[in-house]
Amino acid sequence: MSTHLGLTARVYGASAFLLCGDNDQAILDSLNDVKERFGGEMEVRHESSPLGFLRNFIAEGGIAVHLTMYGLSYQEVIPELASDKPIVIVVGGAKVGREYFEMCQYNVAVGNQPHSEVAALAAFLERLNDGVSPPEDFTSGKFTIHPSERGKDLREDA
Template sequence: MRVVVLRLGHRPERDMRITTHVGLVARAFGAEEMLLAARDQGVVDSLEDVVKRWGGSFAVRHDVRWREEVREFRESGGVVVHLTMYGSRLSEVMDQIRAHDRIMVAVGAEKVPADLYGMADWNVGVGNQPHSEVAALAVFLDRLMEGKELDREFQGQLKIVPTPRGKQVVERSPAGDGMPDQGD
C-alpha cells in the first residue's frame, strides 16, 4: 500500500513545528511521502534530517500545487481521503478505504479550500470533534495499517532499543551492518 500525506494551509511563520510533526507522524506511521502545499525549506530540511539519522525512505516535497497533485493522484488510480471533523465516521468507511492500494491523505492547517471536499473520495472525521490534525493523522494511519506500522524496523544511523525504564539508543556503524559503532 502506498500512502502519501498532503499538507494544506501551512503558514511558514506559524506552522513549522506542527507541520514538521505531521511529517514525523506520516513517516513513523507508514506513509511514504509528504507533499507540502507551501514553500518551507525548513520543514523539508528537518524531515530529511530525521530520515537520514533514523532511517526509512520517506520523501518530502514542498511548494506543490495541491489541486494538480490531487488530480494526478486520482487519475493514476489513487484515492483521496480528506481528514476533517465534519466527515463520515472513520469506523464506517475504513474498510472501503483500506481496499485501495494508493491513498492520499489530506490534512489542513487552517480552513481548507471548499473544493477539497468535492475532490476527495472520502471526507473522514476522526471523532467528529475539534482536535489536532496530527492526532487525526496518527489515528487514521494506525487504523489504516491495523497497528502493523508500529512494528516496522527502520535502517538508520540511530535505533531505539525498547526498554521498560530509561533510554537506550544504539548508534549503528557507518558501514550499515547493523552493528554498533565501536568508537575511536
C-alpha cells in the first residue's frame, strides 16, 4: 500500500513522500523509477524518526494533518488550512499511535467509516489542490502518456 500512497501523492501534487517505519528500499526505488520514467520532482526518502520529523516540522511553522476515520470532515477542515504554510499529511491506518493524534494540529476524515488510506489521501489532496497536477508538472521524464479514448498511447520523449 505504501507504493500506492506515494503514487497518489505524486499525481495530486505532493512535493515529497516520506516513508516511515521499515526502510523498504523497494518502495523508494519503485517511486523513484516512476519519477525517472514519467517525470515530476517529488522527493522520495525514508524518515527514520517520524515523530522527531513531525515535531520539527510543526516547530518550524508547518501544519500537520493526520488522515483518520475518527477525525473531523475534510470538507470543513481544508478551508481552515493556511495556504502559505507547508503541510505534512500523516497516513497510516491502524499502525498510527496515539501520539500522532495528539501531535497533529488536525485529525481529518474523508468519512467516519472504515475506508482505504489511499482513497482518503486522494480525496483530501484533490480537494486541497483543486485536482491533479497539470501535465506540465511531469515533463522531465523519459515517457509521456497521451490521453486516448481506446488503448495505450505511451511515447518516448526525445
